[in-house]
Amino acid sequence: MKTLKINGREVAFSDEKNLLEVIRKAGIQLPTFCYHSELSTYGACRMCLVEDKKGNLIAACCTPPREGMEIKTHTLRLLKQRKMTLELLLAAHDRECTTCYKNSDCKLRKLAHDMGIEEIRFGRKEKRLPVDDSSPAIIRNPNKCILCGDCVRMCEEVQGIGVIGFAYRGARATVTPAFNKKLSEVDCVDCGQCSSVCPTGAIVVKPHIEKVWQALNDDSKVVIAQIAPAVRVAFGEAFGLKAGESTEYLIVSALKAMGFDKVFDTCLAADLTVMEEVREFMERLDRGENLPLFTSCCPAWVKFVEFNYPSFLDNLSTCRSPQQMFGSFIKNYYAGEVGLSRDNVFVVSIMPCTAKKAEAAREEFAVDGNPDVDAVLTTQELIRMVREAGIVFEELKEESFDMPFGFATGGGIIFGATGGVTEAVVRMLDGGHKRFKEVRGNEGLKEAAVLKDGREIKVAVVHGLKNARELLEMIKQGKAKYDLVEVMACPGGCVGGAGQPVPADAGIREKRAKGLYILDNRMQLGRADENPMVRMLYEKWLGSPGSEVSHKYLHTHYRSRRRIEGTDIKFGGQQGKVNVKICIGTSCYLKGSYDIFKAVDRKIKERNLEDKVSLEATFCLENCTSSPAVEVNGNIVENADAERIERLIDQLL
Amino acid sequence: MATATGHDSRRSFQRVNEIIETHGRDPVHLISILQEVQNEYRYLPQEILNYIATAMNISPSRVFGVATFYENFSLEPKGKYVIRICDGTACHVKNSTGLLNMLTRKLGLKEGQRTTGDLLFTLETVSCLGACGLAPVMVINEEVHGKVTPEKAEQIIDEIIKKERSQND
Numbered sequence: 001m002k003t004l005k006i007n008g009r010e011v012a013f014s015d016e017k018n019l020l021e022v023i024r025k026a027g028i029q030l031p032t033f034c035y036h037s038e039l040s041t042y043g044a045c046r047m048c049l050v051e052d053k054k055g056n057l058i059a060a061c062c063t064p065p066r067e068g069m070e071i072k073t074h075t076l077r078l079l080k081q082r083k084m085t086l087e088l089l090l091a092a093h094d095r096e097c098t099t100c101y102k103n104s105d106c107k108l109r110k111l112a113h114d115m116g117i118e119e120i121r122f123g124r125k126e127k128r129l130p131v132d133d134s135s136p137a138i139i140r141n142p143n144k145c146i147l148c149g150d151c152v153r154m155c156e157e158v159q160g161i162g163v164i165g166f167a168y169r170g171a172r173a174t175v176t177p178a179f180n181k182k183l184s185e186v187d188c189v190d191c192g193q194c195s196s197v198c199p200t201g202a203i204v205v206k207p208h209i210e211k212v213w214q215a216l217n218d219d220s221k222v223v224i225a226q227i228a229p230a231v232r233v234a235f236g237e238a239f240g241l242k243a244g245e246s247t248e249y250l251i252v253s254a255l256k257a258m259g260f261d262k263v264f265d266t267c268l269a270a271d272l273t274v275m276e277e278v279r280e281f282m283e284r285l286d287r288g289e290n291l292p293l294f295t296s297c298c299p300a301w302v303k304f305v306e307f308n309y310p311s312f313l314d315n316l317s318t319c320r321s322p323q324q325m326f327g328s329f330i331k332n333y334y335a336g337e338v339g340l341s342r343d344n345v346f347v348v349s350i351m352p353c354t355a356k357k358a359e360a361a362r363e364e365f366a367v368d369g370n371p372d373v374d375a376v377l378t379t380q381e382l383i384r385m386v387r388e389a390g391i392v393f394e395e396l397k398e399e400s401f402d403m404p405f406g407f408a409t410g411g412g413i414i415f416g417a418t419g420g421v422t423e424a425v426v427r428m429l430d431g432g433h434k435r436f437k438e439v440r441g442n443e444g445l446k447e448a449a450v451l452k453d454g455r456e457i458k459v460a461v462v463h464g465l466k467n468a469r470e471l472l473e474m475i476k477q478g479k480a481k482y483d484l485v486e487v488m489a490c491p492g493g494c495v496g497g498a499g500q501p502v503p504a505d506a507g508i509r510e511k512r513a514k515g516l517y518i519l520d521n522r523m524q525l526g527r528a529d530e531n532p533m534v535r536m537l538y539e540k541w542l543g544s545p546g547s548e549v550s551h552k553y554l555h556t557h558y559r560s561r562r563r564i565e566g567t568d569i570k571f572g573g574q575q576g577k578v579n580v581k582i583c584i585g586t587s588c589y590l591k592g593s594y595d596i597f598k599a600v601d602r603k604i605k606e607r608n609l610e611d612k613v614s615l616e617a618t619f620c621l622e623n624c625t626s627s628p629a630v631e632v633n634g635n636i637v638e639n640a641d642a643e644r645i646e647r648l649i650d651q652l653l
Numbered sequence: 654m655a656t657a658t659g660h661d662s663r664r665s666f667q668r669v670n671e672i673i674e675t676h677g678r679d680p681v682h683l684i685s686i687l688q689e690v691q692n693e694y695r696y697l698p699q700e701i702l703n704y705i706a707t708a709m710n711i712s713p714s715r716v717f718g719v720a721t722f723y724e725n726f727s728l729e730p731k732g733k734y735v736i737r738i739c740d741g742t743a744c745h746v747k748n749s750t751g752l753l754n755m756l757t758r759k760l761g762l763k764e765g766q767r768t769t770g771d772l773l774f775t776l777e778t779v780s781c782l783g784a785c786g787l788a789p790v791m792v793i794n795e796e797v798h799g800k801v802t803p804e805k806a807e808q809i810i811d812e813i814i815k816k817e818r819s820q821n822d
C-alpha cells in the first residue's frame with residue numbers, strides 16, 4: 001500500500017485521483033470552490049493550496065498523490081494565503097448576505113465565517129451588472145459570482161449544452177450566456193443543475209414561496225398539495241436525518257400545520273402516467289411507428305429535445321408528466337366532483353426539480369390563463385417554509401395522505417430514481433412485480449431487454465443530458481436500436497434534482513434512490529394497474545387508457561424551439577416580390593441548407609433579381625422535423641432542395 | 654462595406670463558409686477562423702458568431718467567450734479607419750490625452766462611443782506600441798504617425814474626410 005504524510009501523519013492511499021481526495025479521506029475538509037468530484041478539475045480558486053516539504057504551494061485538487069509525499073494543510077503561510085484569496089473574492093462580491101436566497105447554503109459565507117474574516121481590506125467593485133430573472137426556473141445574479149466556473153462545467157460536461165460560459169477577461173470577466181443574452185433567450189432547459197453547484201447566490205432557484213403563502217391565507221382558495229416521490233427521501237436531510245430516510249408522513253403533517261387543505265401523492269399520478277404510456281407504447285409497437293418511444297416525465301429533457309433534436313419530437317411520449325397529470329385531474333375532474341370551480345382550487349406541487357416550475361408555466365397546461373399547477377415548491381423551498389412557519393421538525397407527528405389521491409403503488413414511487421419509469425413500465429408489460437435491477441443504479445447508460453408476447457423489447461435508460469445526447473447521436477447514426485428510452489435530465493434522476501438539498505453527490509443520490517426502493521419493497525401493490533384510485537379515475541372519468549378524454553386531459557404536444565433569439569442574418573435586398581428565408585439552424589444546416597443558400601444567391605446574381613427577391617438566413621423556422629426548411633413568401637417548404645426553391649421563385653416571379 | 658446585414662453581406666457570408674471550409678471544423682481552429690472572419694467584416698457580428706458555432710458544432714457561449722477574451726476581436730462594428738492612440742507612459746507624458754480629447758471632439762464621439770455613426774472612424778487607445786521614441790504615437794489602420802500634435806492630427810483626419818468625400822462624389 002502507498003502512503004504519504006499529511007501534517008506529519010502517515011496516510012494510506014490507493015487510486016484517489018488527486019491529493020484533495022486523499023486529504024478529505026484523512027478527515028480534513030480543505031476549503032474548495034471550484035472542485036466537484038463529478039466535474040473536470042479547473043484549479044482556479046486557489047483555496048485548496050497545501051505546502052509541500054520544499055515550501056512550494058500546490059493546489060491539492062490538481063495534484064496527483066505520490067508515494068512518500070509530505071504535505072501540510074494549515075501552515076501560517078497557508079492560512080494567510082487563503083484568507084487573502086477569500087478577501088479578494090469577497091471584495092468583488094455583492095455582500096448582501098442577509099437577504100440572499102443562498103444564505104444558509106452559501107460556501108463563501110460559510111468559509112468567511114470559518115476562517116474568521118473580520119474585515120475586507122480591498123475596495124468594493126463599483127459596477128453592478130443586471131440581474132437576470134427572465135428564466136421561469138432560475139435567477140442569475142452576476143454580482144455574486146466568484147468565477148469558479150462550476151456552473152459552466154456542469155452545463156457543458158454533465159448536461160452537454162453549454163448555455164453559460166466565461167466571457168471577457170481580467171476585471172471584466174463574467175459568466176454569461178452567449179452575447180450577454182438572457183437565459184430565456186437561449187437554450188437553457190431549466191434543469192437548475194448550475195444552481196445546485198454554485199457555491200454562492202449567483203445562481204439560485206426562482207422561489208414560489210410567496211405565492212403559496214398568499215394562497216394559504218386566501219379564504220376563497222382550497223389549497224391542494226402533491227408530493228413527488230424524490231422529495232420524501234431528501235427532505236429529512238435538512239433536519240439531521242440521513243439521505244434516503246423516508247419522511248412523507250412528516251411532510252404531510254408539516255403541510256397540514258401550514259394550512260394546506262389536502263395533501264395528495266404525485267406517485268398516484270405516476271401510476272396514471274404508466275397506464276397511459278404503456279398503452280401508447282403498445283400501439284406504437286404494433287404499428288412500428290415513432291420508435292423508440294422516449295419518456296416525457298422530465299420537462300428539462302423534453303425542452304432539450306425541442307431545442308436540439310426536433311426531428312425526434314414524434315418519438316416523445318405524448319403523456320404529460322405526473323405533475324401535470326395530477327394538476328389536470330385535480331382541476332378538470334376533482335374540483336367539479338367536490339363542487340368547486342378551477343379558480344377556487346390552488347394546486348401546489350412539491351418537487352425535487354426546478355424544470356417543473358417552467359413546465360407548470362407552459363401555456364398548454366392552462367385553461368383561460370388559469371394553470372393546472374399554480375405553484376411549484378422545490379424540496380429546499382419546502383424546508384424553508386417549514387422553518388418560516390416555525391414548525392419544529394422533531395415534534396411532527398406522522399399523518400397519512402388524504403384520500404382519494406393519496407394512494408400509490410411501488411411502481412409510482414420508484415419514478416424518482418433513474419430507471420424507475422422503465423421498471424414501472426416493465427412491470428406492466430410483464431404483469432408481475434418484477435424487480436428489474438438491470439435498469440437501477442448510477443451507470444450513465446443502462447440497457448436491457450424484456451420479452452413481451454414473444455417479442456424482444458429493447459430498453460435504454462440514461463440520466464444526465466450529455467448521456468442523452470450521446471445516445472441520440474447513436475440512434476441517429478443507426479448504431480443503436482431501442483424500443484423504449486427513458487431519459488431524466490438530472491444525474492441520478494429526480495433524486496438528484498436541482499431542487500433537492502445540497503450537496504447531492506453520487507453517494508447521496510444513491511442513498512436517496514435506495515430509500516425509494518425500500519419504500520417500493522414495503523408496498524403491497526407494485527404495479528400501476530393495481531392502484532384502486534387509478535381504476536376509479538378510469539371508471540368514473542377517463543374510460544380507458546388512450547381514450548379521447550385521456551388524450552384531452554392527460555396528453556400533450558411539443559414544438560421545436562429556437563436555440564437563440566435575435567441572430568438571424570439579413571442579406572440586404574428590399575422585401576421584394578419574393579422573400580426567401582433559409583433556415584441555417586443546426587438541423588437544417590446539417591442537411592445542407594447552406595447549399596440551398598448558395599444556389600438561390602447565384603440565381604439572384606446571375607439573373608439580376610436583386611430588387612425582386614430578398615434573401616435571409618434564419619436560425620430556425622421551427623419546422624425542423626422535415627429539414628431543411630425554407631420559407632418562401634410566408635409558406636414553409638419542408639425537405640427543401642435547391643432546385644425546388646429555384647422553381648418556386650420562378651413561378652412566383 | 655460589409656456588415657452582417659449590409660450590402661455585400663451575401664458575399665461575406667459565403668466567405669465565412671469558405672473560411673470554415675479551409676480550416677475545418679475542429680474547435681482548435683476557432684481563433685484563426687475568427688481572425689479571418691473579422692478581416693472580412695472588420696468586426697465579429699453576433700449572428701455570424703452564432704452561425705460559426707452552429708457550423709462547428711460548439712456552443713455559442715464558447716465562441717462568445719473566445720471572441721470577448723482577445724483584445725484584437727471586436728464585437729462592435731469598426732470604422733473604415735481605425736485610429737489608435739498610444740497611451741503608454743512615454744506617450745502619456747507627451748500629452749496623448751490632449752490628443753485623444755481633441756479627436757473625440759472632432760469626431761463627435763459621445764461618452765463610451767468609439768465608432769462614428771457613418772462607420773468611417775473608430776477611435777481606440779492602446780498600451781505601448783513600442784515606438785516610444787516617436788511619442789506621442791497615433792496609428793491609423795497600419796500607418797504610424799509619430800510626434801503627433803493635436804494640430805497635426807486634425808490635419809490628417811481632415812485629409813481622410815476630404816479623400817472619402819471626393820471618392821463618393
Ligand code: SF4
Nearest residue numbers: 155188189191192194
Ligand atoms: S439550468 Fe441547466 S441548462 Fe440551464 S444553464 Fe443551468 S445547467 Fe444549463
Ligand code: SF4
Nearest residue numbers: 145146148149151198
Ligand atoms: S455563477 Fe456560481 S458556479 Fe458559476 S462561476 Fe459564478 S460563482 Fe461559480
Ligand code: FES
Nearest residue numbers: 043045046048061
Ligand atoms: S479547489 Fe483546487 S483550485 Fe479550486
